[in-house]
Amino acid sequence: MSTHIPQRPSAGSPAKIAPRRFPTPGRRSTGHLLIVTGLLGLLAVGSAFSWMFYAQQQQLAALHLEQRTLQDSHAELERRRQETADRLDARTSELRERTEELDASRSQARSLTSDRDVALAAGRAAREATQRLAARALTQWSSLAPQLKTDPALCRDVWSHAQELAVAQGLDGTAAAEALKRLPASRTLPPGTRVTVLGLKRDAESWLMDVAVTGPRGELIGGLRRADFEVNHGERRLHAVTVSETNRSSGRVDIALLLDGSSSTTGAANEALKAAAIPFVEQLANPSRLKLWRFADTVEPLTPWTFDPDVHAAAIRTLTAKGGTPLYQAIRTAAEELRGRPGSRAIVLFTDGNDSSRQDSVDAVLTLCRQAEIPVHVVALQSRETNVDVLQRIASTTGGTYHAAAHPEQLIDEFQALARSFQRPVYQLRIDERLDVSPLTVRVGGLPAVSIPVETRQP
Known part of the structure; x- marks a missing residue:
């Protein structure tokens, strides 16, 4: 088969149009097949290129995703790096500030150390001077102590300050502590206690003031000491004051003394009774008038009514112990005789037993004594x-009052206690200081101060 190749016209020559030839049927099928084959090839090549393009697009998408992931990771890392850098900067700034503070503290400490050395040196000098002054004060107070004995309250104040000073200054405060222990403690009297000034008079360079202290129930209070009294003259407290207690008779009293002479009081009891009863009558007789009875089988008087203590003492020495105990009959005998006597009256009864005569009853003699207003004071030897x-x-x-002695030797104390109840305790305050017209006040037993009246009266 020959192929026709058209000729390119030369320049300047007119173009010639080749005649169109149509394929024959056999040629047409072959051409179609080639076309189809070419198209299929092209399609296959296109599909291949399309698949390759799709694959590339997927790879590109994966690469883009991985790139974005890497970018996000990088951004997160950058953020964390920045935060870490910020924290490091803040920590560095804080450390720098603390370093500056530490440097300032060190500088201040060096300055304070220098000041402390100076202060310690000054403190040692001041302490040494204070200790010297404190030691001198303790010595002066020790020498002053004998002059303060008339005012225990002042002594207590001085020695308390001395002890505090010794403790504060590291000195020996043994003397002050021992002196405080030896000082008597003041007594606290109950509310309602009354202080009465019985007299104020001049005695040479001193002043004598008599004071009676009466309890809330009207009883006279004894046994007070200097530490219980505080005397002031105007605004000035008086220290040179001494206190002494004396017993003065509360007035004339007719006392019937009934002594148990039964056989149970023989031996030591009888001798102890004599030893206790004689000082009792010597202390009360004059201004009081006494009459003595002995009761055994009978109630017999041993003395008449008399102020003479020697008469009663002689009768007491003759006491013997024999017979029974007509206790109620003795009380009736004394009460009937006292009932008709004027003034204050009382019965003092000593016994160690119980009524054995049954000639009277306790209710009957109690009724008689109550009606006659005669108290019966009992001293019992148990x-x-x-x-x-x-x-x-x-x-x-x-x-009356009841006094019990467990042993015969205690009878003396019980009779003395009974004798004091018939007397009036009076306190005499001697003031050895100069006084002017300023008022005097006295404080007793922690009670409120009581003004002392100017007028005086006898006890």
């Missing part, structure tokens, strides 16, 4: 026969 309940009833019902 024994197996002592009826304590009845004796206490006799004393309490009649307004």
